[in-house]
Amino acid sequence: MGDVSRRLTGLTVATAALAAVLTFGATPAEQASPPPDFGGATAADATTSEASPGAASDRAGPSSRVRSALPPQRILIDTVGLDARIRPVGVTGAGDMAVPSDPAVAGWYRFGPAPGSNRGSSVLVGHVDGDTGDLGEFASLYEVRPGDPVEVRRAGAEPARYRVTARSTVPKDSLPPSAFRRSGPPVLTLITCAPPFVPGRGGYQANLIVTAEPLTA
Amino acid sequence: MTSRTPLLLGASAGACALALAVAAPATAAPAADGDDKAMVSVFHGVPGLTVDVYANGDELLSDFEPGTVTDPQSLDAGTYEIQVFEAGQGPDGTPAVEKEIDVPAGANATVAAHLSADGTPQLTAFTNDVSEVDAGKSRLTVRHVAAAPAVDVRAGGQPVFKGLENPKQDTAVVDAGTVPADVVLAGTDTVAVGPADLNLEEGTSNIVYAWGSAEDKNLALATQTLSGMESAPNTVNAGGSGAAATPNSSDEWLAWAAVTGMVALTGALLIRRTASRRG
Numbered sequence: 001m002g003d004v005s006r007r008l009t010g011l012t013v014a015t016a017a018l019a020a021v022l023t024f025g026a027t028p029a030e031q032a033s034p035p036p037d038f039g040g041a042t043a044a045d046a047t048t049s050e051a052s053p054g055a056a057s058d059r060a061g062p063s064s065r066v067r068s069a070l071p072p073q074r075i076l077i078d079t080v081g082l083d084a085r086i087r088p089v090g091v092t093g094a095g096d097m098a099v100p101s102d103p104a105v106a107g108w109y110r111f112g113p114a115p116g117s118n119r120g121s122s123v124l125v126g127h128v129d130g131d132t133g134d135l136g137e138f139a140s141l142y143e144v145r146p147g148d149p150v151e152v153r154r155a156g157a158e159p160a161r162y163r164v165t166a167r168s169t170v171p172k173d174s175l176p177p178s179a180f181r182r183s184g185p186p187v188l189t190l191i192t193c194a195p196p197f198v199p200g201r202g203g204y205q206a207n208l209i210v211t212a213e214p215l216t217a
Numbered sequence: 218m219t220s221r222t223p224l225l226l227g228a229s230a231g232a233c234a235l236a237l238a239v240a241a242p243a244t245a246a247p248a249a250d251g252d253d254k255a256m257v258s259v260f261h262g263v264p265g266l267t268v269d270v271y272a273n274g275d276e277l278l279s280d281f282e283p284g285t286v287t288d289p290q291s292l293d294a295g296t297y298e299i300q301v302f303e304a305g306q307g308p309d310g311t312p313a314v315e316k317e318i319d320v321p322a323g324a325n326a327t328v329a330a331h332l333s334a335d336g337t338p339q340l341t342a343f344t345n346d347v348s349e350v351d352a353g354k355s356r357l358t359v360r361h362v363a364a365a366p367a368v369d370v371r372a373g374g375q376p377v378f379k380g381l382e383n384p385k386q387d388t389a390v391v392d393a394g395t396v397p398a399d400v401v402l403a404g405t406d407t408v409a410v411g412p413a414d415l416n417l418e419e420g421t422s423n424i425v426y427a428w429g430s431a432e433d434k435n436l437a438l439a440t441q442t443l444s445g446m447e448s449a450p451n452t453v454n455a456g457g458s459g460a461a462a463t464p465n466s467s468d469e470w471l472a473w474a475a476v477t478g479m480v481a482l483t484g485a486l487l488i489r490r491t492a493s494r495r496g
Binding site: 090091094095096097099103109111125126127128129130131132133134135136138139142172173175177179180182191192193194195196197199202203204207 | 351352353393419420445447448449450451452453454455456457458459460461462
């Protein structure tokens with residue numbers, strides 16, 4: 001039996017070593033599993049619109065939401081080379097968030113707050129890759145680190161500036177509704193797709209969510 | 218998806234929206250200050266009369282102009298004696314109209330002072346459906362509170378509600394956006410009110426009051442908007458070919474092959490060794 005367990009140990013070590021080589025050898029966008037989460041519970045998760053006392057009066061109140069009239073035009077995260085034009089998007093007929101088909105272009109969820117708003121989660125989305133096999137601009141989100149500066153350029157205003165605070169991967173059917181909250185502390189929420197990739201089940205099965213908080217001037 | 222449950226609850230609650238006494242969609246829209254409160258707004262739709270509104274003898278509103286609606290305010294649930302006086306005549310004078318109204322806990326309601334179909338002032342309590350709507354949608358409710366016969370309501374030229382009578386309401390969830398709307402006599406193309414552009418913002422409930430008097434030719438529309446009914450999109454499909462998930466360098470394939478091969482080889486050796494020990 002000792003013989004067997006020694007061999008098992010050897011096997012484990014060999015496999016782990018190779019796995020380690022693989023993990024560090026692959027560029028983040030090429031890995032078959034999503035990049036690690038960081039940042040823990042985000043501001044987006046911590047405050048759901050259902051739970052906060054202020055939201056109840058919002059819900060019942062008149063249309064008093066603060067909406068920025070400044071649609072975002074371009075997002076840049078220099079540390080990972082992300083640079084994408086932005087266009088407004090809504091929802092598809094099936095009730096899914098619409099995503100620009102060009103993986104070089106990001107979509108802003110126009111029903112929610114615009115980046116630079118003083119409340120709620122401003123959502124930008126981008127394809128992780130295109131149908132032709134090109135990687136999307138938002139594939140760079142696999143490489144971001146806590147503290148990375150995010151700049152969202154707007155027409156007629158200074159850029160809205162954020163820093164990355166959290167990243168998480170969630171199954172596509174469990175996207176936290178707080179990512180789309182319209183009240184509470186302001187955050188920028190960046191969404192793309194993440195492995196596993198199952199062609200027979202609509203492709204990617206998870207969403208990668210990066211949360212960024214406003215830089216205080 | 219967590220929003221599904223409130224959506225379903227909202228739908229079932231919405232079906233009961235006609236009667237205020239019926240449980241309001243409290244699950245989807247909690248009251249502001251706990252379980253024993255209700256959100257109440259007041260609409261004034263009696264033409265030509267500025268009023269003061271009293272609840273249980275206390276002044277609730279003063280110098281309230283026709284065609285306006287108040288912001289919702291939090292009230293204790295319970296039964297209220299609502300009295301509407303011509304401005305300055307209350308509370309010891311003769312009310313223009315009065316009614317006992319039951320406000321259940323958790324409800325969101327609008328009390329409307331308006332004309333009946335035959336032109337008599339009356340009070341009607343409407344339950345506001347504040348359940349969530351799907352992403353990209355908006356709720357449109359029309360309340361017929363005018364001294365006028367049954368009407369059809371058209372949006373973008375298409376009838377949305379048909380045969381609506383005073384003092385009833387009809388409601389539908391529609392795509393968010395701006396639509397031209399008008400009110401016609403039921404079954405005809407005779408325009409009674411409008412057209413007017415309705416700005417139906419996403420995630421809101423928009424309540425349109427058709428008020429006034431056909432005989433006095435002062436039919437008009439007034440709109441009350443309640444926000445906070447938005448819900449998140451179902452999913453975000455932000456992937457294409459799978460390129461970002463697929464190892465695509467040949468080195469990597471070799472490495473994977475090596476791991477797989479090694480596992481298989483070692484596994485086979487182990488099995489053989491175990492087998493030989495047993496033998």
